[in-house]
Amino acid sequence: MSPALETTGLAKRYGHVWALRDCTLALPAGRVAALVGPNGAGKSTLMHLAVGLVRPDAGSIRVLGQAPANNIALLARVGFVAQDTPLFRDFTAAEMLTLGARLNRRFDIAYARERLDRLAIPLGRRTCKLSGGQQAQVALTLALAKRPDLLLLDEPVASLDPLARREFLQTLMGAVAEDGTTVLLSSHLLGDLERACDYLIVLHTARVQVAGAMDALLAEHRVLVGPHREPSKVDRIPGVAAVVQASHTEKQTTLLVRTSRAILDPQWTVSEVTLEDMVLAYLANSGAGRLPGPTRLASGTAGTADLGVSA
């Protein structure tokens, strides 16, 4: 099955600043992927490239197998919610739906109205008078009513309170369960992402650090605690494919590593790693990772093939 989103050496520059560089990814269809990274890492740029709002300066991007630039037929199958969920402020919720129906080839307006009713969002109220959470739901409904194959959400819950965030994710998960939509969701909030997402992409300073199935990534990364080792010697531990983060005290060395097989050395206390710890370790060590990305996609299985292990 072909990937929902595939990039090869994708790069985009604004003036002299590279917003995205050497970006190579293949997001399998049917996944809910988390796009994580600090501000300015290139998350929005990647999304804008995927929906054809900007054109690449180098490399290529394919969405559902097609190039997104100026591709109306493709946009009919891709839903997008931009950062800060822009809506027309003085349109009512009903008018926003009319907009969707008028501008899109395929738009299930009955489904959209029924969704908003179920969420108790008054159709006759202007969007500027809705709460932040309600606005996000309207924007999401607008995107879902296209019945898209791929949904791209650029920090949709960033400015929402916890309850609104939960409701948003509930709606999203329900829609994914119903239609099998592939989702790429960028966010700072790792707690939400861990429950909802099964694929992880970490972007740092315009480059891809990590890209792979969440289960596999968590299964492969471990925290090792052991007696102090010289920093230069930590690379040679058998079973460790790469060291992501290392910290040393006089007596102790703590490592967060990506393993290639089980670590049997009894010197090391091996423990599992949480998603948050793993992501933070990568973000704090911008040189770590830089996985070249999947070289090929193993059909069905979410294994190390997704990681494109280099060594």
Added chain:
Amino acid sequence: MIEFRLDGHSKVATYMQIVQQVRQAIRLGRLDPGDRLPTVREVAESLAINPNTVLKAYRELELEGLVEARTGSGTFVRRTNPGRALPSQAALERELAAWLRKTRAAGWEQEDVVALIETTLRATYEGRREGAA
């Protein structure tokens, strides 16, 4: 219908928590053979979790023989329950309830009760193991 709750701080994986909650419900008779489990969509939506996680849990339960998926209708607890039936459950439950009322009358906090149960549980089962060995 069973309602699931997730413990975000637990070390146990999300899908396993669902599996455990179904097992527990069956064991305690809160789910009878023939009862329908909530749909994948309902669970994913109410807990805001990935539907694949729910699928994984249901598949695991199917492998354990506790549930069966019927295409088009949903996932149901199996008619014949090959899982462990708890003997004398009703009587033991009554005794436990009576004992708990005694602790409450004696002014015990819930935490004291739990602490006592846990230590006694450990002692009893370990003692039994050691006794067997």
Added chain:
Amino acid sequence: MMWLTWRQHRGQFLFVLAGLAVITAVVVPFGLSMHRAFVEMGLADCTAALSPSVLSGAGPADPAAIRCADLADEFVFQYGSRAVIGGVLLLMIPLAIGLVMGTQLVADDTDHGTHRLVWTQGVTRQRWYAAKIGLVCAVAAVISGAYGLLGYWYLIPIARSGAGRIMLSDMHGATPVAYALFAVALGVFTGAMWRKVPPAIAATLFGFIAVRVAVRSARPNFLPPLERTLPVQWDPAEIAFGSPYWLRLNGDLEVASAEYDAAGRVITSETGMRFCPSPSPSTPSYFDLRCTSPDFPLVDYNVMLFHPDSRFWTFQLIEVAIFVALAALLIVLAARRVSRLT
């Protein structure tokens, strides 16, 4: 797309309509009063009765024509300021349309991020832009066309009283349509460049005024002017309606003029002509003081470079062409900018 364009810019359109209602409430009553006075003072009859030869200034002075000229002067004196007020209000309409509707066409979306919403529904940017430009230009053309006609009607009395039309070419006719299209195009262009509404408004305001002033100053040079020699001596009896002297004071657009001595040399470098009345029992109460002062050299004849009032439509056409071309250029440049926006 039509629905969206209308719905999104509906408020701005209604705002413009409200402004137009205010302007119309001033211009129409003024215009009616001027038309009424034109008839009641007898000017309608006397201008209609004059023969074409008198009107072109070729024939002898007709007492009726002289009387008509006095009436015309009286009318202009009484109603001139009213005409100017209405005219200035009409002048503001094209700019207002451009400032309110043009600047927001693109900038309203880019300012609030809704362009990222709209361009990821099922329309291309090109279709989005074309629909918006099409609608706003059509609205601008219709409104300004209607007010151009209104202005034409409004200025009939003043024009026929000797003010002519060519000097008031901005206020009526076809030029308001061209100005409005230019203002809209400038608004759209500045909105696309700055992506926010307030700087677009400022830039459109200054840009519009600057270009209008520049073209207006260049207006006398649109065509080679005609030359007319006017004798210095005049008989007051000859200030007849339609005579060259009368036209000198009213109607024709003067480009330059100079006084010449008997040898054919220009006396003064300043633009000016001297008219001195021939001694007669009915010396008028006004005449150029230089006629009697010994400090000023004698003038033999005057030469005036001018554009006759009959060139009104030609000049309108030239100005329309200039502004429509500018508008088209700005629209194309803005389109290119839109296709590169993120």
